[in-house]
Amino acid sequence: xxxxxxxxxxxxxxxxxxxxxxxxxxxxxxxxxxxxxxxxxxxxxxxxxxxxxxxxxxxxxxxxxxxxxxxxxxxxxxxxxxxxxxxxxxxxxxxxxxxxxxxxxxxxxxxxxxxxxxxxxxxxxxxxxxxxxxxxxxxxxxxxxxxxxxxxxxxxxxxxxxxxxxxxxxxxxxxxxxxxxxxxxxxxxxxxxxxxxxxxxxxxxxxxxxxxxxxxxxxxxxxxxxxxxxxxxxxxxxxxxxxxxxxxxxxxxxxxxxxxxxxxxxxxxxxxxxxxxx
Numbered sequence: 001x002x003x004x005x006x007x008x009x010x011x012x013x014x015x016x017x018x019x020x021x022x023x024x025x026x027x028x029x030x031x032x033x034x035x036x037x038x039x040x041x042x043x044x045x046x047x048x049x050x051x052x053x054x055x056x057x058x059x060x061x062x063x064x065x066x067x068x069x070x071x072x073x074x075x076x077x078x079x080x081x082x083x084x085x086x087x088x089x090x091x092x093x094x095x096x097x098x099x100x101x102x103x104x105x106x107x108x109x110x111x112x113x114x115x116x117x118x119x120x121x122x123x124x125x126x127x128x129x130x131x132x133x134x135x136x137x138x139x140x141x142x143x144x145x146x147x148x149x150x151x152x153x154x155x156x157x158x159x160x161x162x163x164x165x166x167x168x169x170x171x172x173x174x175x176x177x178x179x180x181x182x183x184x185x186x187x188x189x190x191x192x193x194x195x196x197x198x199x200x201x202x203x204x205x206x207x208x209x210x211x212x213x214x215x216x217x218x219x220x221x222x223x224x225x226x227x228x229x230x231x232x233x234x235x236x237x238x239x240x241x242x243x244x245x246x247x248x249x250x251x252x253x254x255x256x257x258x259x260x261x262x263x264x265x266x267x268x269x270x271x272x273x274x275x276x277x278x
Contacts, residue, residue, distance in 0.1 A: 041079065141194070
C-alpha cells in the first residue's frame with residue numbers, strides 16, 4: 001500500500017477492519033491505531049470524523065475493549081467535542097453521544113453482570129449494544145438477495161440515503177443487516193429503501209415471547225408504505241472497490257495469511273505515527 005495514504009482512506013480501512021469482530025482486540029491493543037482514531041475525531045473533514053466514529057463504535061462492541069478505550073488519552077474529551085461542535089451534522093452528534101454513553105456505562109454494566117451472575121438471573125440477549133439509548137433503537141433485517149459484495153454495496157447506498165440511520169452491520173452468511181436508527185424513524189422506511197433496489201427484499205426479524213424469531217414483511221410500495229426522507233448530511237462510504245474486504249463473509253485477516261492482515265494494520269499505524277506524532 002502506498003505511503004501516501006490520505007486520512008480518509010486510512011480511517012475507512014480501519015472502519016472496515018473494525019467491522020470484523022475478529023480484528024477488534026488487535027486494533028485496540030495496537031499502540032498506534034486507537035490514538036490515531038482519537039485524533040481523527042478532531043479532523044476538519046466531517047467524512048473522516050464520521051468514519052472514525054463508526055470504527056470506534058464497532059470496537060466498543062467488544063466489551064473487553066471498553067475500559068481501555070474509555071481510558072485512552074483524549075477519547076472522552078474528543079467525543080464531547082464532536083457532540084458540542086456546532087458544525088457537526090446531527091447524525092454525527094447522535095453517534096458520538098451513543099459511543100460516549102457506552103463508555104460511561106462500562107463500569108456499571110460490569111457491576112450489573114456480576115450481580116446477575118451471583119443471583120443466577122439471565123438477561124435477555126440483545127442484537128446490538130447500547131440499546132438503552134432512548135434516542136436510538138435497533139432493527140434487524142433479513143434481506144433476500146443479499147448474496148455478494150455488489151448487493152451489499154447497493155444495500156449500503158440505500159441505507160445511507162435515509163435520514164435517521166446511525167450505523168449498520170452486515171451478517172452476510174445469514175443475509176442479515178443490524179441497523180441502528182433514531183427512535184422516531186419507522187422501520188418501514190428501511191424496508192422501502194432496500195426494496196426499491198428491485199433486486200433485494202427486506203423483512204424485519206422480531207423476537208417472539210418463546211425466544212424464537214418471526215419474519216415480518218414490510219408493506220409494498222404504494223398505499224401505506226413509509227416515505228423515505230433522504231439524508232444529505234452524512235458522508236458516503238468509499239466505493240466497494242476501495243474496500244479491503246471483497247468477501248464480507250470472511251475476516252480481513254483470512255483473505256491472505258494472518259501476517260498479511262497484520263501487515264496492513266502495521267502500515268496504517270505507521271502512517272498515523274508519521275502524520276500525527278512529533
